[in-house]
Amino acid sequence: AQSVTQLGSHVSVSEGALVLLRCNYSSSVPPYLFWYVQYPNQGLQLLLKYTTGATLVKGINGFEAEFKKSETSFHLTKPSAHMSDAAEYFCAVIYSSASKIIFGSGTRLSIRP
Amino acid sequence: DGGITQSPKYLFRKEGQNVTLSCEQNLNHDAMYWYRQDPGQGLRLIYYSQIVNDFQKGDIAEGYSVSREKKESFPLTVTSAQKNPTAFYLCASSVPKGPQHFGDGTRLSIL
Numbered sequence: 012a013q014s015v016t017q018l019g020s021h022v023s024v025s026e027g028a029l030v031l032l033r034c035n036y037s038s039s040v041p042p043y044l045f046w047y048v049q050y051p052n053q054g055l056q057l058l059l060k061y062t063t064g065a066t067l068v069k070g071i072n073g074f075e076a077e078f079k080k081s082e083t084s085f086h087l088t089k090p091s092a093h094m095s096d097a098a099e100y101f102c103a104v105i106y107s108s109a110s111k112i113i114f115g116s117g118t119r120l121s122i123r124p
Numbered sequence: 125d126g127g128i129t130q131s132p133k134y135l136f137r138k139e140g141q142n143v144t145l146s147c148e149q150n151l152n153h154d155a156m157y158w159y160r161q162d163p164g165q166g167l168r169l170i171y172y173s174q175i176v177n178d179f180q181k182g183d184i185a186e187g188y189s190v191s192r193e194k195k196e197s198f199p200l201t202v203t204s205a206q207k208n209p210t211a212f213y214l215c216a217s218s219v220p221k222g223p224q225h226f227g228d229g230t231r232l233s234i235l
Contacts, residue, residue: 045223054128054214054226055167101166105221110174112224116166 034102147215
C-alpha cells in the first residue's frame, strides 16, 4: 500500500545544532512531496514542496529538503536550530496514481536551550 | 489576502446536540477537506469534496456530515451520533495534485 513514514515521533536538538527530520515514501515512481509545520493550536503551514526539477528544495524559515529517488526519501534539514523551530512537522505525499494527499504521522521537534 | 477561514475557533457541544463548523476559502480551489486531529496524533480525513455538489467519505466519516453547495464553503456538522467529538478540526483546500492550504482550526469540546 502507498504510504509515507516519518521516523521518530519526537526529536530533540540543542539550539544551534543541525535539525534532521526523516521522511520515506513507498513508491518507485517519484511522487509529489511536501513538508508542513504546525505550531500549537494552529493549522498546518507549508514549508516546502517537491514536484519536479531540482532535487534540493529550499523552503521558509531556513529549512530545506532533498529528494533522493534511490533512497525513496525526502528528509528535512536546517543547519542551525532556533527556539522558534519547536513545533510538529508533517511530511506528505501525493502519488501519481492517486488524487489524495497522504500525511505522515508527524514528528515533534523540541529545542533545548 | 487569499486564505481559509474556520469559525468558530472554540466550540462547545452539549450531549445530544449537533454542531456545525464553518469553513470558507477565497483561493478559488475546487477541492476541500476536513480532518480531525487528536492530542499527539496525526491527521485523519473525515470528508473531502473535489467539486461543488459532490463529496466523499474519508477514513472516519461516521457521526459527521458535510455539504458543498458553493465552491467557497464546506461546512462540517458533528452529529450526536459522534460519541467522542472532542478534537481539533482542520479544514483545507487545494488544486488538483497541489499542496493543501489549511485554516487555523476549530477546537471542539464537550460540556
